[in-house]
Amino acid sequence: MKPPEGELRHALADALRGFSQPELAAATAELVARYRQPRAAARAILSTPERVAAYAAYRMPATHAAMQRILEELAEGGFGPRTMIDLGGGTGAAAWAAAGAFDTLESILVLDQVPEALALGKDLVARASTPALRSARFERALVGGGPAGTADLVTASYVLSELSGAQTTMLLDEMMARGRVAVLAEPGTPDGYARIIEARRRFLADGWRLLGPCPHEVDCPLGVGDWCHFAARVNRSAEHRRIKGADLSYEDEKFSWVAAAAPGVMEPRARDxxxxxxxxxxxxxxxxxxxxxxxxxxxxxxxxxxxxxxxxxxxxxxxxxxxx
Ligand SMILES: C[S@@+](CC[C@H](N)C(=O)[O-])C[C@H]1O[C@@H](n2cnc3c(N)ncnc32)[C@H](O)[C@@H]1O
Incomplete structure (x- = not known):
């Protein structure tokens, strides 16, 4: 069973009722400024309850939309995971996207370093109608740590830009050790794309098969000054517009992504x-x-x-x- 259209938006509106608009707007401005500088985070960026709430209000609808677009394509290709682990999952955007894409999903584990983000994620899924979402577990873990376990699908969305080189290696190791299919998404910027290309290289070097977006497994043909990225349309709620000081009723979230399957798990579809x-x-x-x-x-x-x-x-x- 998939969450009905708009359920995440309603859950967010309910869960964030306790925060004032000026509080959320101020925390949103801080996050926007911080995310403009892609560099490893020495300390957690979601460092206060206000920042976590602001993240959920203005970023989560966008990261959710990007992940949903990616995961729906994998579903159309015949992938139907029963289990999922989301690394650096924050408030659970990828979990909601996976529940929206796969009605096969039974169990979801979201891992993150920030307890307040996990608590809000848990609060949000408590409002979901889908059993897999309602029973999702949110546990505190650093990349490379966390409870043992494997899953049909392992995701990491919008996490790499916060990690050092050593942590990135640990994250990719963890994805490949835990998952049968791995999905990474990053902002659709030149540096987000560069991180995706690094991960793609690593998957291929370890014998994984690419499920998307590339229709081939040779080097990326895009030249200097070009980068592979896509866009997902996000409808902005009135609250979303207010805290971002935005007029338009929608935004287009740009993202880069790669999905890969462990050796022997799944062959890439006929390539278009x-x-x-x-x-x-x-x-x-x-x-x-x-x-x-x-x-x-x-x-x-x-x-x-x-x-x-x-x-x-x-x-x-x-x-x-x-x-x-
Ligand atoms: C930009 S947020 C993305 C959250 C979520 N995946 C999404 O798509 O909305 C990055 C997340 O990565 C988490 N994170 C960053 N470094 C981490 C680490 N070393 N271990 C665990 N989580 C980490 C942060 O706490 C934060 O929740």
Whole structure:
């Protein structure tokens, strides 16, 4: 059973009722400033209850949207995990996304270093209708530590930028030791992409198979000044707009990602090209920029003359695959 549309938004509104708008706005401004500087965190960034609440109010809907987009693609590819561990899971965005993507999910364990984030995560899932979410466990653990255990799916979303090089190695070791399928997401910035490329290299070096977004397993073809990233639409609640001082009723969360399967667990699906930018749609023509199964990247044009392929291409967007 999946959480109904909007359930996380309602849970957030209920759980954050005790915080005043100025408190959340001030803590949001602190977090925005800190997250603009991607560098290892000497101390936990979510260091106060106000910061944890602000994170949940303004960032969690976005990290949830990015993870949901990724995990739904894996679900469409036939992946149906029963168990999940989320490393650096904070307030549980990836757990909500996984519950939204996989109705096979039975057990969820969220690990993080910040007790207040785990407590809020627990409070949020207590308001969920999905049994797997309601029974999710939230436990305190540092990357590389934590209770023993493996899972069909191990995730780490928006964690790498806070880690040192040694901690990143520990996180990747942990993902590969615990998981059958590993999913990493990072901000869709040049440095977020660079961290994803490092992780991709590590997965491949250890014999893991790439499930996405790349349609190949050779080196990334994107040149200097370009980076592989996608966007997920996030509808902003009125509260979200207020604490961020934003007018628009939505934002587009940019993210980079990689998903990989342990040797022998799952073969990559038949490879289709990956759409790297918003397509340009003109009368009788759709122009894409794609990453191709042969490991190259460049333009792809689909014209009306191609019939069925054109009709399919017209519905495809940035981040989707392009058949043929
Ligand atoms: C930007 S938040 C992301 C939270 C959540 N994964 C999401 O997508 O919304 C980064 C999280 O990583 C956790 N974290 C950072 N370093 C950690 C470490 N060494 N051990 C455990 N958790 C860590 C932080 O406490 C924080 O909750």
């Amino acid at each position: 090209s990956r759409i790297l930018r918003h397509p340009s749609k003109r009368k009788g023509l759709v122009e894409f920029r794609v990453c191709r199964p042969d490991g190259s990247a460049g333009p792809a044009v689909v014209s009306k003359r191609e019939g069925e392929r054109y009709r399919a291409a017209r519905d495809r967007d940035w981040g989707d695959t392009l058949p043929g």
